[in-house]
Amino acid sequence: MKPVGLTVNAIPVMETVEPRMHLADLLRERLGLTGTHLRCEQGACGACTLLIDGQPARSCITYAVLCEGAQITTIEGLENDPVMIALRRAFMAEHGLQCGFCTPGMLITARDIVTRLPDADERRVRLELSGNLCRCTGYVGIVRAIRRVLEERRAGALAASAVAPRGLGPVGSRHAGPPGGEVSVSTAAPIPAGSLHRAVMVARVKKTFTRLLGKLRR
């Protein structure tokens, strides 16, 4: 077992893991963050795509021990992200999902397209999506949704998030030190193992309770 310290959705986390535990299992099994989906577990389907140091990466072929000091952002951590808000709206409007299994990975890749390639045309959008499989929609709605948000961005309706400068080497290998840009070290005390899971569960219970209360009031 190895200790690993990383940041998940801006919360510092300390966990002790078997070296063979991949990042997606750490998030899902230990932290209760089940928004990251798992299917092929060989890097082909894209369901587990999330952000490592702000860049899309596969969490099924990235072991947790390799992410010492990395900043992980899952779909749950992008709830208030302006690009993600626009994408969620567009995916709903354009029928960009049906069963929803591929959606978290699709949204992460879509966000990468909108932020990194603001001038992308349909061909480029389709090319960039080739690493995310969807078995329901035939991709038409997904492509339309992303193009809608790209147009919003080009029209200036969406705040363009600056792309942070990057050092060389695999994203997430921050233990290598800062080769390029600044590495921001969180000063918040790491929360002990299991408490992020508790926090997520409490938030879920609260949400359900509020919804039920709303229904009762109606």
Place this chain on the structure above:
Amino acid sequence: MKPTNFEFARATDLAEAATILRQAAGSARAVAGGQSLGPMLNLRLAQPSILVDITAIPELTHIEEDAGGVTVGACVTTSDIEDGRVRMEELPILATVAGGVGYRAVRNRGTIGGSICHADPAGDWLPTLCALAAECIVTDGRRSRRVPIDQFVTGAFEVMLEPGELLQAIRIPRPSRTARCGYYKVCRKAGEFALASGAILLDGERDRFRAVIGATQGRPVVVDDARAIWGEMPQPGAAVRLDESAANDLLQRAGLTTPARLHITALARAAAQAMAQ
């Protein structure tokens, strides 16, 4: 789809990494981005006793450019090359090839050194770097040596690294300014491994015309003098036609079982791409 258990160590310098690799006597694997090794581990095709994380070793993301070429540290990622953080003016082909390796989420962690050491014949870097006559800089933590990349790879998924050795960097020689390159892979979906692939370097000033057939069942087939297939040195702007029977002979000698048509198409398109520049 979970790996068998393994130990884990993070090396902070080359000597430490080499020592751990040597002590494990062949059952250790170096890992950086893990984008080739990860699937092998999850599928239990690889069952190492220990993984050695080499991403904290500063030399491995080192870049050195001089008149003769560029030396690229083994832990430089494919997206570093795709985005031009690592580039060579004479070789825009590097960024083009990088953009076709797997998917962006994979390229953000997958390294050029990892791709070469994984030595999947259907990968993109191997045939490309063979065409460019790249060299692998291999270290045992104390001394380093240079090995031509087509000799570094000894077979499908096999390289000549001894226990205690690791790939430190790739040296890409600088061609002349008028050199042209092409790479084409046949695959059914963007980003996939190749069913067939071809790479071309045409450098008239240096009298170099090299062709590489990738996606073989073993090492890439390197045709050091591609006039053997094209008959002559193609001239810029002129239409080029390869001699299909010569290409077929070559493919047969290499013992390829995939349809020759695919490989010939890949080669022809790589040459056409080089000519179109």
